[in-house]
Amino acid sequence: MEAIQYGLGPVGSQIARLGLRRGLRYVGAVDTDPAKVGRDMGEVIGLDEKLGVAVTADPAELLAKTGKATVIHATGSSLRAVLPQLIDLLKAGCSIVSTCEELSYPYKTHPEEAAVLDETARKHGGRVLGTGVNPGFVMDILPLCLSTAVQELSALRVERVVDAAKRRLPLQKKVGAGLSPEEFRAGVGEGWIRHVGLPESVHMIAAGLGWPLDRVEETIEPVISRERLTSGHVPVEPGMVAGIHQVARGFVNGSGERITLDLTMAVDAPGADRVIIDGVPPLTLEVRGGVHGDLGTASVVINAVHGLNKLEPGLHTMLDLMRTHFGPLSRI
Amino acid sequence: MEAIQYGLGPVGSQIARLGLRRGLRYVGAVDTDPAKVGRDMGEVIGLDEKLGVAVTADPAELLAKTGKATVIHATGSSLRAVLPQLIDLLKAGCSIVSTCEELSYPYKTHPEEAAVLDETARKHGGRVLGTGVNPGFVMDILPLCLSTAVQELSALRVERVVDAAKRRLPLQKKVGAGLSPEEFRAGVGEGWIRHVGLPESVHMIAAGLGWPLDRVEETIEPVISRERLTSGHVPVEPGMVAGIHQVARGFVNGSGERITLDLTMAVDAPGADRVIIDGVPPLTLEVRGGVHGDLGTASVVINAVHGLNKLEPGLHTMLDLMRTHFGPLSRI
Numbered sequence: 001m002e003a004i005q006y007g008l009g010p011v012g013s014q015i016a017r018l019g020l021r022r023g024l025r026y027v028g029a030v031d032t033d034p035a036k037v038g039r040d041m042g043e044v045i046g047l048d049e050k051l052g053v054a055v056t057a058d059p060a061e062l063l064a065k066t067g068k069a070t071v072i073h074a075t076g077s078s079l080r081a082v083l084p085q086l087i088d089l090l091k092a093g094c095s096i097v098s099t100c101e102e103l104s105y106p107y108k109t110h111p112e113e114a115a116v117l118d119e120t121a122r123k124h125g126g127r128v129l130g131t132g133v134n135p136g137f138v139m140d141i142l143p144l145c146l147s148t149a150v151q152e153l154s155a156l157r158v159e160r161v162v163d164a165a166k167r168r169l170p171l172q173k174k175v176g177a178g179l180s181p182e183e184f185r186a187g188v189g190e191g192w193i194r195h196v197g198l199p200e201s202v203h204m205i206a207a208g209l210g211w212p213l214d215r216v217e218e219t220i221e222p223v224i225s226r227e228r229l230t231s232g233h234v235p236v237e238p239g240m241v242a243g244i245h246q247v248a249r250g251f252v253n254g255s256g257e258r259i260t261l262d263l264t265m266a267v268d269a270p271g272a273d274r275v276i277i278d279g280v281p282p283l284t285l286e287v288r289g290g291v292h293g294d295l296g297t298a299s300v301v302i303n304a305v306h307g308l309n310k311l312e313p314g315l316h317t318m319l320d321l322m323r324t325h326f327g328p329l330s331r332i
Numbered sequence: 333m334e335a336i337q338y339g340l341g342p343v344g345s346q347i348a349r350l351g352l353r354r355g356l357r358y359v360g361a362v363d364t365d366p367a368k369v370g371r372d373m374g375e376v377i378g379l380d381e382k383l384g385v386a387v388t389a390d391p392a393e394l395l396a397k398t399g400k401a402t403v404i405h406a407t408g409s410s411l412r413a414v415l416p417q418l419i420d421l422l423k424a425g426c427s428i429v430s431t432c433e434e435l436s437y438p439y440k441t442h443p444e445e446a447a448v449l450d451e452t453a454r455k456h457g458g459r460v461l462g463t464g465v466n467p468g469f470v471m472d473i474l475p476l477c478l479s480t481a482v483q484e485l486s487a488l489r490v491e492r493v494v495d496a497a498k499r500r501l502p503l504q505k506k507v508g509a510g511l512s513p514e515e516f517r518a519g520v521g522e523g524w525i526r527h528v529g530l531p532e533s534v535h536m537i538a539a540g541l542g543w544p545l546d547r548v549e550e551t552i553e554p555v556i557s558r559e560r561l562t563s564g565h566v567p568v569e570p571g572m573v574a575g576i577h578q579v580a581r582g583f584v585n586g587s588g589e590r591i592t593l594d595l596t597m598a599v600d601a602p603g604a605d606r607v608i609i610d611g612v613p614p615l616t617l618e619v620r621g622g623v624h625g626d627l628g629t630a631s632v633v634i635n636a637v638h639g640l641n642k643l644e645p646g647l648h649t650m651l652d653l654m655r656t657h658f659g660p661l662s663r664i
Contacts, residue, residue, distance in 0.1 A: 018483050019661075020486075021483075022483075022661050023660070023661040024661055030522075096511065127570075130515065133481065137480055137481055137656075138481070141477070141480070141656060142477065142478070145473070145474065145477040145654070147635070148469055148473070148621075148632055148635050148636075149465065149469055149470075149623045149628045149631050149632060150631050151350050151353075151354075151630060151631045152353075152625060165599070220653045224372070231583040247603070280627070281623075281624050281628075282628050283619060283620075283623065284619070284620040285617060285618070285619050285620075286617070286618050286620070287478075287615060287617050288615075288616040288617075288618070291481045291613075291615065292613050293613070295483060295613050296481045296613075298483060299481050300480055300481060300484050300656075301478065302661070303479070303480050303657065303658050303659060304480075304656060305661055306655075306659040306660065306661060307655035307656055307657075307659070311656065318656060320655075321654075321656040322477070322653075322654060322655070322656050323631075323638075323639035323642065323652075323653040323654070323655075324473060324635065324636065324639055324650060324653040324654050325635065325639075326631075326635050327635060327638040327639070328355075328637070328638065329351075329354050329356055329634070329637060329638060330356040
């Protein structure tokens with residue numbers, strides 16, 4: 001399959017290396033970084049060999065040459081920011097798998113952007129899907145899959161703990177590692193300390209289960225370290241912030257909180273993923289040590305390509321690839 | 333949705349009770365047992381109330397009245413045995429979810445039956461799917477779902493341990509509980525001691541991962557008890573059989589055994605489900621205490637209805653409802 005890598009930062013480069021190993025034939029690469037434009041994609045993503053594909057800052061020019069392709073898109077978390085990029089790709093008939101967290105389930109949080117994407121994709125025969133390890137797998141698709149095995153479902157809780165020391169530097173910055181509690185709160189207020197995507201996962205789960213949500217609430221608190229932590233990129237002193245504890249809750253009219261996504265990303269936190277279904281029967285699933293964030297995101301993105309290409313043109317979410325879950329019979 | 337329950341044994345009755353709770357509107361019930369025919373379905377499945385639906389032994393007569401419906405089918409494990417029932421339902425345009433284990437992935441083990449089912453379903457606008465907790469979920473769909481999170485996959489192993497004491501009597505008989513080792517081996521030889529469906533799960537996993545299988549091997553051994561076990565329906569003396577240890581292995585040309593499904597069903601065995609992926613990264617998933625077989629099968633069957641009805645007419649498997657998994661890019 002002919003593919004284009006759009007975005008060659010650390011995540012995009014890792015996905016591209018995996019895509020190559022797994023059989024994608026790259027015919028183009030897009031990045032706006034002047035230090036990358038014009039160079040061979042193989043060099044830029046850290047391979048020892050050239051691929052014969054020059055990085056370009058001009059996707060329109062590239063698409064005029066290649067025609068429609070499968071695009072692996074990894075440029076940002078904000079759907080509003082990446083929307084023009086996605087629209088141009090869809091107008092060329094491309095099928096896009098994107099790491100954009102807000103694209104993972106945009107119908108509730110970004111309904112206008114979702115409508116434009118769906119309409120453009122259908123019109124030009126393209127497809128677009130946002131995914132990754134979280135949102136996109138551990139805190140939405142995996143619990144939905146497990147829900148297949150329950151007769152009744154009262155509440156669904158997912159706990160994910162990520163050891164930020166094992167992640168790349170931008171992740172450690174995003175969770176506030178090394179900051180004072182005051183700096184952390186300021187960062188939360190300014191919006192740059194936050195994991196993006198928990199509300200999208202709550203909405204995806206609710207849609208799958210057929211639960212109409214009243215509201216989704218999200219809280220962000222610092223994880224304060226009691227000791228000096230030196231395993232991350234920056235040292236964390238006692239009393240300072242080791243990371244983030246972020247919780248999103250979905251409330252169903254008349255029955256209160258029924259979806260809880262509890263995420264901790266902190267230096268030296270012991271990695272773990274746990275899905276707890278309060279149902280008949282009750283079920284608890286654990287992934288030992290948790291799914292690694294960076295490795296997992298590249299996996300989920302590349303593994304979504306074969307499924308997406310079997311779907312009709314349009315905007316899709318991982319829910320379109322995961323149709324086995326506890327679900328409402330009354331609406332059929 | 334209008335539904336028909338076809339088969340009112342212990343499993344069929346449990347599924348029907350769940351279907352009613354979850355919103356299925358039953359318009360018919362089929363069973364050939366003279367002790368059930370003519371009685372009200374509510375009574376037969378153990379409810380305190382009548383449903384106004386009389387059990388019939390004549391599905392043709394029923395379908396002539398109801399027209400096409402969603403059929404929950406639970407009459408047997410052998411695809412060859414239930415094929416005429418399924419064909420008649422499909423000719424009436426029905427969509428069928430069946431507990432028939434050999435139907436869960438019949439393309440390799442019953443290719444002719446699979447072709448006839450698919451052709452008949454397409455011709456008349458019906459659908460047919462075989463599922464349950466195993467085959468259908470724990471040892472195929474759940475591991476495939478987990479495989480979404482790996483970059484590379486060398487081998488996949490599933491271990492399931494079921495406490496047969498917590499299951500119904502037919503299950504305890506099927507696993508040989510209480511027999512002597514000689515009686516067990518005779519039962520294996522005669523074919524009535526065996527869990528049906530492991531090879532189907534191996535083929536489903538292989539199809540999802542894109543692995544061409546050389547062959548599938550299956551072994552059946554007794555689990556011998558060291559002590560007297562009294563928690564089941566029949567007592568198990570020391571030296572006698574507590575249950576079954578059945579393993580199915582899928583071999584890929586040139587790279588040996590890559591899929592291993594290891595199933596133990598024995599009295600007092602501690603329930604557990606474990607998926608072990610040898611890959612990048614390696615992943616181990618556990619469901620605490622395992623998914624209960626009888627409760628789980630009813631769940632999976634009822635939860636498959638909404639997904640099946642969104643698919644095109646034809647023969648389907650759970651793989652059509654679970655399109656997010658490690659998969660081959662080269663074939664796209």
